[in-house]
Structure formats: structure tokens, C-alpha cells
Amino acid sequence: MLHILLQIARTGIKTEAPPLPADEMVVVARLQEQILKTLGRALTIRQIDAGSCNGCELEIHALGNPYYNLEGLGIRFVASPRHADMLLVTGPVSRHMAIAVRRTYDATPEPKLVVAVGDCGCTGGIFGESYASLGRVANVIPVDVAIPGCPPTPTALLSGILAAITRAPSP
Secondary structure, three states, X not given: OHHHHHHHHHHOOOOOOOOOOOHHHHHHHHHXXXXXXXXXXXXXXXXXXXXXXXXXXXXXXXXXXXXXXOHHHOEEEOOOHHHOOEEEEEOOOEOOOHHHHHHHHHHOOOOOEEEXXXXXXXXXXOXXXXXXXXXXXXXXXXXXXXXXXXXXXXXXXXXXXXXXXXXXXXX
């Protein structure tokens, strides 16, 4: 046994250098670093349907599939606004949902981010302001980032979420 240990000591390490991380892993690491710098923890999102046609929700749901892998980026959806850092609001705000949207906004702890999703969330879309609709999300709560599109693609949604993170003030 001593002979083998002496031979190992004489020879030293003879392996090649480990490969560099893949480009997407560098991007993920940079994103996670930005999220931690901004929030001090992982990003959690509470999604609110304020009166949409569910087109935006289908695209938001696609963010969880293996292709976009939102969880792999350290971003996840939560059921309670008390556990959320970001509100992702879709649709024009119907008059019946206005109180619920305000209460959800008030229940979300600081620092909080609000992202309006889709043409309806950004401008009121084809519904606009009427007897049944208050129009865009910004008419009810302050919005940090708007993601236009009818519906926006998962890539546009991810870009908007990341834009909100990079604009957010550090704690």
C-alpha cells in the first residue's frame, strides 16, 4: 500500500481541466445572481386573472414546461400574494375583480413588482373601459412593466419578467 501511495505522490494529478460551463448555464447563473441581488431570495410570482380570455394564461402555463423551464431559473409561482415578490396580471380589470386586484396588491410584501400581461392588461385591449371593465391594469394598481401581445409569447413573458427584475431597486 505504501508503494502505491508513493507512486501517486510522485506522479501527481494527470487529468485534463474540467470543461467550461455551457453558455446557457452562464446566463442562468447571471440571472440567479441578479435575482438574489435584487430580492435577496428566489423570485416568486402570483398570477392574477383580472378578466382575461385565458389566452395569456396558456402562454404563462407554457413557461413551466421543460423547454422554458422557469423553475430551473429559480423562478416559481405561488398561491398566496403574501409569499409573492411579483404580481403577473392578465386581462382588462373587470369591475368585479378590481377589489380583489387591489387587495392582492396590498397583501404582497415590499419590494413588489407588477407586470401587466397582454394587450388587455397593457391598454384594455378590445374591451377598453366600459360599464363592465376598468380597462388596463395601471388604472387599478401601479405597473412596473407591460408585456404587449395578444397573447404574448412565452419568450416575451420571460423577457418582461427579467426586465422587471433588472429595473427593480435593490433592498
